[in-house]
Each structure stands twice: as C-alpha cells, then as structure tokens.
Amino acid sequence: MSAKTLEEALRPLDRPGRVWSTGAYVTVDEGFLFAGVLSPEALLAFAVGGRREQGESLLEALRREGREEANVDLEPTDAAHTCFLMDGTAPERVVLPESMAPRPTLVWTGPIPFEGRYLDYLCVAWKSRFQGRPRPSSEIDRLLWIDAESLCRSHWDRARILGEPVAPGTPIKVTGTAARAATWLNMQQDKACPGVRDALSRARKILSRHGASPRLVKHSEKVTSVALALGRRLRATGANLDLPLLATAAMCHDVGRTHADPRVAAGLEHARASALILNSEGLDHLAPAVANHILPAIVNPGLRDDLLERVLFYADKVVGLEHMGIGARLDDFAARRPELTDEVDRTRDPLAKLQGHLASAAGLTTETLETLCYVAALSETVDPSG
Numbered sequence: 001m002s003a004k005t006l007e008e009a010l011r012p013l014d015r016p017g018r019v020w021s022t023g024a025y026v027t028v029d030e031g032f033l034f035a036g037v038l039s040p041e042a043l044l045a046f047a048v049g050g051r052r053e054q055g056e057s058l059l060e061a062l063r064r065e066g067r068e069e070a071n072v073d074l075e076p077t078d079a080a081h082t083c084f085l086m087d088g089t090a091p092e093r094v095v096l097p098e099s100m101a102p103r104p105t106l107v108w109t110g111p112i113p114f115e116g117r118y119l120d121y122l123c124v125a126w127k128s129r130f131q132g133r134p135r136p137s138s139e140i141d142r143l144l145w146i147d148a149e150s151l152c153r154s155h156w157d158r159a160r161i162l163g164e165p166v167a168p169g170t171p172i173k174v175t176g177t178a179a180r181a182a183t184w185l186n187m188q189q190d191k192a193c194p195g196v197r198d199a200l201s202r203a204r205k206i207l208s209r210h211g212a213s214p215r216l217v218k219h220s221e222k223v224t225s226v227a228l229a230l231g232r233r234l235r236a237t238g239a240n241l242d243l244p245l246l247a248t249a250a251m252c253h254d255v256g257r258t259h260a261d262p263r264v265a266a267g268l269e270h271a272r273a274s275a276l277i278l279n280s281e282g283l284d285h286l287a288p289a290v291a292n293h294i295l296p297a298i299v300n301p302g303l304r305d306d307l308l309e310r311v312l313f314y315a316d317k318v319v320g321l322e323h324m325g326i327g328a329r330l331d332d333f334a335a336r337r338p339e340l341t342d343e344v345d346r347t348r349d350p351l352a353k354l355q356g357h358l359a360s361a362a363g364l365t366t367e368t369l370e371t372l373c374y375v376a377a378l379s380e381t382v383d384p385s386g
C-alpha cells in the first residue's frame with residue numbers, strides 16, 4: 001500500500017468514460033485565486049487546472065494547466081488530510097501515506113456539464129502556491145480572488161474580479177472543483193470526536209499490551225477506518241450506533257491473534273480469545289460482537305440482530321491489509337485454508353445479503369458502499385471524527 005503512487009491508489013476509482021482531471025486552490029493573501037470565463041448569463045468560476053492528457057501524470061497536468069491558464073508555475077503543497085467526495089456522497093476524510101506527497105486536498109467524482117452534455121469526472125485538487133505573476137491567458141477571461149472565510153461560506157458574490165470589470169449585476173456561477181471548495185475547507189476545520197479519539201487511544205494500548213504485531217495493528221486500523229466510515233453514514237440516516245464502542249471493537253477484534261495468551265497457544269480459536277481478552281479489560285459488553293466476527297458466524301448460528309456486530313463483521317470481510325472487497329477477501333480465505341473452501345463458499349450469499357442490507361440502511365447503493373469502504377481503507381490511521 002505505502003509503495004503505491006497516488007495514481008495507482010486512485011485507479012480502482014476509475015470507470016469507463018471517466019475523465020481524469022486536476023484543480024488547484026491557488027493561495028494568495030489569506031484567500032484563493034480562481035479562473036473565470038464570461039458567458040452571456042454569468043461569469044463562470046472554476047479552479048485553475050484541467051484534464052490530464054495522454055502520458056501525463058496528474059501533477060504534470062496541473063502544472064501545465066497553471067502555465068496555460070494563469071501564467072504561473074504552480075507549487076502544490078502537501079495536505080495532512082484529503083477530503084474524498086465521491087459522486088455527491090458525504091465527504092470522507094482520509095490520511096494518505098506520506099509517500100504520496102504532495103498529497104491532494106480533495107479528490108472528487110461527479111458530473112460536469114460540457115458542450116451540452118455531462119461528463120463523468122474524477123478530479124484531484126491541491127492547495128497550491130505559485131511562482132510568477134498571475135494573469136489570465138487567452139483561455140481565461142478574468143481571474144477572481146476570494147477570501148478564505150467567504151469561500152468557506154460559499155459567498156461567491158464577495159469575490160473580487162481582477163483586471164477589467166464585468167457588467168454590473170453579472171452573477172458568478174461556480175462549477176467543478178471551485179464549487180466543492182467549501183466542503184473541503186469546512187472538513188479541514190472539523191474537530192475530532194473526543195469519544196472516538198479516546199476509544200482509539202485505549203484500544204491501541206490494549207493491542208500493544210497484548211503484543212500485537214505491526215501487521216495486526218495495520219489490519220485493525222483498516223477495519224476500524226472502514227467500520228467508522230460506514231458507522232457515520234448509518235448514524236446520518238438515524239441508526240442508533242455508538243461510534244466509540246464500534247471503534248473499540250474494531251481495533252480489538254483480532255487482539256486474540258497475538259499468541260501472548262497461553263489459551264491461544266493451546267489452540268483456542270482467535271475470536272474467542274479476543275473476546276476473553278476484552279472481558280479481562282472490562283469490555284464485556286463488546287465480547288459477543290468480537291466473538292462473532294469470524295466467517296462461520298454468518299451462517300451458523302448466525303449474527304445477532306445487532307448493528308455494531310454486523311458492521312464489524314462486514315468491515316473485517318472487506319479489508320485485509322488493504323481494501324479487497326468481499327469477493328476477493330473470501331477467495332483469499334479459501335486460498336489460505338483450502339480445507340475450508342466449501343465452508344467459505346457457503347458464506348458468499350449471506351455476506352452479499354449483509355452488504356446489501358447495510359448499504360440500504362446507510363442510504364447507499366452497493367457500489368457506493370464499496371467505494372466508501374475503498375476510500376476509508378486508503379487511510380494510514382483512523383480518522384477520529386465522529
């Protein structure tokens with residue numbers, strides 16, 4: 001995962017016909033610079049940037065567009081958090097690996113009007129400094145500057161138009177990456193949820209006390225990222241789900257795999273061992289969900305009617321050390337334990353059914369749920385926002 005380039009990490013988000021594009025939030029004096037094109041009805045504002053051409057990297061495309069549109073050499077900066085906004089769903093905050101620096105501030109997908117029809121875009125945007133004196137090129141009619149606070153509130157009417165004035169009363173119509181600026185800026189300001197942050201910190205201590213390997217910690221972080229991303233969506237649709245408890249259960253679901261416990265060394269199944277460890281840590285209320293996270297629990301005797309248990313079970317069947325999706329994850333189980341192939345095959349239908357139930361409870365399609373899980377699993381550490 002960490003050796004991947006940004007392009008490789010984003011490739012699973014590609015679709016037939018999807019246009020890969022770039023954008024820049026060009027920073028100037030506590031504000032941002034955007035490009036404007038005059039149409040008969042409005043001044044159309046968009047982020048400096050544009051489509052990637054054949055053979056170009058995203059960053060090369062961004063730098064070329066900076067020169068072509070605003071006559072500047074863009075210098076994209078590294079973002080600690082990347083906001084993912086997929087097809088108009090709620091934003092997800094992801095910590096991409098540092099090896100992908102400069103990490104973008106925003107990745108979004110969605111339709112963009114183009115010559116009377118809509119094109120499906122995947123756009124990657126960086127907050128950027130620049131060298132040179134910005135001035136509109138022949139492709140651009142005006143440059144616009146807007147202060148950060150007005151941008152945060154989407155008050156585009158407060159933007160200053162640089163250079164020649166436009167006709168009084170001309171509205172500013174905002175599109176693409178520029179239209180998504182407020183989402184990104186507001187998400188940057190979101191505070192961590194103290195309950196989730198404390199739960200994560202306690203759970204990491206439990207893993208460390210029981211000798212969890214870096215590999216086990218990484219798997220647990222990925223499962224937790226996915227479980228929380230789905231958990232937040234479920235709560236947004238009114239589900240009663242305690243996120244700090246979900247975070248604790250997801251981080252500790254495999255703690256029994258550490259073999260530090262003599263009962264595990266003696267052959268006790270790892271989910272039961274994890275449950276016993278949670279009991280010993282005073283987390284008895286989470287022990288049943290953790291004991292039930294293993295694959296056979298979906299067929300015999302079946303998962304309980306408990307949302308936390310179901311979200312944990314599903315999240316663990318979507319990620320290993322990185323996102324796999326339920327099909328590939330089950331194939332991987334079967335490859336590692338060929339004697340269990342039949343048993344694994346019996347879980348495929350119930351697991352697909354569980355995925356469908358969780359997607360519809362979260363107000364998502366199965367495909368958008370899979371995208372959400374993929375994006376959440378890109379995170380290096382768990383986002384503690386609640």
Ligand SMILES: [Fe+2]
Pocket residue numbers: 219223253254316
């Ligand atoms: Fe697991």
